[in-house]
Every structure is written in C-alpha cells, then in structure tokens.
Amino acid sequence: MYKLAIVPKIHHTVEYSSAYGSQHDRDHIKKCATKANKSKGISLDIVYEHDFFGRHDLYNGVLFLGLSPTAHTFIQEDYEIDMFSWAFDQVRLTDNPKIFDNMSFMFEQSALDFSSRENLCYLPLAFQSDRIVSEGKEPEYDIVINATLDRSRRATAKTHRRDLLEKLLKKGLKTLNVNGRAEFDTEKRIINYLKKYDNFSVLGEWGNPEHYSLGEFALNVPFHELGSQENINMNWGLPNIELENSNFLIHWDIFRCIGAKANMITFDCKETRDLGLNENSCHFYKSDTRDLDKMANEIEAIVKSKQIKTIDQETWNDNTYQTRWNFIFNKISSIVT
Incomplete structure (x- = not known):
C-alpha cells in the first residue's frame, strides 16, 4: 500500500x-x-x-x-x-x-x-x-473586523489599518476589532490609540464564525506586509506598488468571511472574484492603501446603504x-x- x-x-x-x-x-x-x-x-x-x-x-x-x-x-x-x-x-x-x-x-x-x-x-x-455558524444575536456594531492591526513591517502605509479604522470611527461607525493578538505590545499600542473613540471596541479572540455576525458588515482589508522592509529586496515577481496594494495571496480572513456567510466588504480584485464572490454576494471597495480617505468614504457609503448580501451556497461549498x-x-x- x-x-x-x-x-x-x-x-x-x-x-x-x-x-x-x-x-x-x-x-x-x-x-x-x-x-x-x-x-x-x-x-x-x-x-x-x-x-x-x-x-x-x-x-x-x-x-x-x-x-x-x-x-x-x-x-x-x-x-x-x-x-x-x-x-x-x-x-x-x-x-x-x-x-x-x-x-x-x-x-x-x-x-x-x-x-x-x-x-x-x-x-x-x-x-x-464543520465550524457551525450558530444563530447570532442582533449585530451590536456597524462593522466587525477580524484582524490584527499592526502592519509596521510594510515598506509603505505602515499604519493603514489603524488609520482606516480611525477615519471610520470619526464618521461615527461603531466598530469592533476581533483580534487574536490583542495582548501583544504591538497590537496594544494601536488598540489603546483607538480606544479614545467611544465607538471602538476590541475582543481578544482569533475569530470564529459567530464573531462575523457581531457587526452589520464584516470588513476585510487584505493588503499584505509580505513585501516588508526586511524582504523588500526579494524578487516577488511584482513591482513594489502591486506588492503593497494587490491581493496576490488570498489570506484566511476572506475564507472565514465566506464560511461565516458574513455580509462582507472587501477589496475588489480578480483574485477575490475568482473565488466566486460577486455583487450579489459581497460589497466591494476599489481604493487601496494609497488613498485611505477614498477607501473610508466607499466603506461608509456601503454601511449606510444597510444592504445585506449573502454568500451563495455554491461559493461556500467551493471554498x-x-x-x-x-x-x-x-x-x-x-x-x-
């Protein structure tokens, strides 16, 4: 055998x-x-x-x-x-x-x-x-983001997750960060900075299916730190602008959003759409880390639309x-x- x-x-x-x-x-x-x-x-x-x-x-x-x-x-x-x-x-x-x-x-x-x-x-x-999506309570937040926030290893836009959340908080959007490394010093510094906003909360967990329903919308910000300062001279097969602002490696949070059948907001790109996501199942923004004001405006407009989109069963099964x-x-x- x-x-x-x-x-x-x-x-x-x-x-x-x-x-x-x-x-x-x-x-x-x-x-x-x-x-x-x-x-x-x-x-x-x-x-x-x-x-x-x-x-x-x-x-x-x-x-x-x-x-x-x-x-x-x-x-x-x-x-x-x-x-x-x-x-x-x-x-x-x-x-x-x-x-x-x-x-x-x-x-x-x-x-x-x-x-x-x-x-x-x-x-x-x-x-x-086999991680069952249990019936959740009514969402307490406008946005839930299941992610660590530190991106200081990047070559550019090192604080883009923090800065984006701050812009959304200033717009009055109630936001929850589910963060498995909330007790790490690098994350604590960012979390403590954002805690000056009364509409910001944090949950120190890695994120399970039920956490994706704690917000009306689940926000995904997929831009990598792989082309970091220590790795920037490597040949990634991409120009640096794409290395910092494209989605050449689909990270686990998009799949977790799909699995939880979340009302997802994510970056619009071919790699994401190739997973089966489209305008019927997902909300998209088109801006990248070079224009966080525009990104925040796009996300605010989506949240204020109150539109619920659902992951279809075929896309769920395929992923x-x-x-x-x-x-x-x-x-x-x-x-x-």
Whole structure:
C-alpha cells in the first residue's frame, strides 16, 4: 500500500494552528484527508517535521503543508520518495525555481501565473466547513473586523489599518476589532490609540464564525506586509506598488468571511472574484492603501446603504477545506497509482 506522510509546517501546539481558517488544523486535516482518500487506497500519516525527517524512508510520498527552510533543503535531495507541497512559494518560484525540480506536484497558494510549470496548479486556502455558524444575536456594531492591526513591517502605509479604522470611527461607525493578538505590545499600542473613540471596541479572540455576525458588515482589508522592509529586496515577481496594494495571496480572513456567510466588504480584485464572490454576494471597495480617505468614504457609503448580501451556497461549498483536499487527493492518486 502507498504510504503518504502529511507534514504541517505549523505544529499543533502553536496558538493559531487550529484557529478558524487555519491550513494547519490537525484534526480537520485528518477529517478531510480521510474523506478525500476514501476508496483511493493510500495509507495516511500526519507527522511533524522532527519525526518525518528522521524516518522519511518509511513513506512512498510526502505532502508538505507549507515549506520550512529545512523542508526546502529536503526537497532538493534525491530521495526515493514522491514529493508534494501545498504552500506559498512565490519568491522561490520567481528567484530560484530549480529547487523544485524534484517535486512530483505543487499546489501553490500564490495567485501569480506559474503556468509554465506543468507540475503546479493554483490552490488557495479555505475554511473548516464543520465550524457551525450558530444563530447570532442582533449585530451590536456597524462593522466587525477580524484582524490584527499592526502592519509596521510594510515598506509603505505602515499604519493603514489603524488609520482606516480611525477615519471610520470619526464618521461615527461603531466598530469592533476581533483580534487574536490583542495582548501583544504591538497590537496594544494601536488598540489603546483607538480606544479614545467611544465607538471602538476590541475582543481578544482569533475569530470564529459567530464573531462575523457581531457587526452589520464584516470588513476585510487584505493588503499584505509580505513585501516588508526586511524582504523588500526579494524578487516577488511584482513591482513594489502591486506588492503593497494587490491581493496576490488570498489570506484566511476572506475564507472565514465566506464560511461565516458574513455580509462582507472587501477589496475588489480578480483574485477575490475568482473565488466566486460577486455583487450579489459581497460589497466591494476599489481604493487601496494609497488613498485611505477614498477607501473610508466607499466603506461608509456601503454601511449606510444597510444592504445585506449573502454568500451563495455554491461559493461556500467551493471554498471549504474539504473541497481543497478532494482536489489534492484526486491529483495525487492520478500520479501515484
């Protein structure tokens, strides 16, 4: 029997490994992989790096969920094992793609076009479909934003989340920040700054489906800090203006909004619409971090419209982790059997 090791990069003891939207939720990986593997006859073992690297010869194949520096070294060796990954490897695919020459197949989270590689396909993150969306209370806030606020590692617009929220608070919008790192010093400084507004509140949790209904609208601000000061000289395959103001990696909060069937407000871009979101299921703003006044005005107009939009069932189904794992196992089984 073909033996496959599934190796999450983030250990199950790490604070956010099992959070809503996490790719590294060990129990959910087991549940989805087992269901996706039904009738395929592959033996599965979820194992972490320390144990896997010492006994990799016990397996016929390995699927890395994220690639650590040690895993990047491993995949360049000529081991007699099929190698798969589901990860975000945009920089290395751009700068040094030869390190992936031993890979049997790659499921890549970056939305950049890597179609020249025949053994690679785009596969973004998702959400855990078994996290039940309970009937929530009437929303207490105009806006809920499930996110950390610090973006100081960026090259530009380092305080854009704080500044955007301040503009919305000044417009009188009652706002809740659900923040899993609210007790971290970097977050505390921003939260304390915003607490001078009576219409601002914070909840120190990572965010579960029920939290997305605490506001009439769930606000998503997806602009990354990946092109940070320490990484700005890397070749990301994008000009810096796009690196700072586009959505080349769909982060987990959009999927959590979809899973919670939230009345979502997010940045309008192709990558987001490719998930199945449209004007019937989602509110969009078009501004980026270069014009926060305009962004705040767009968001204010959406909130004042009081319009409720609902995620359709097809888009919900298409973005579950179960759907992603079904795709992964169909591909792996077509290669190894």
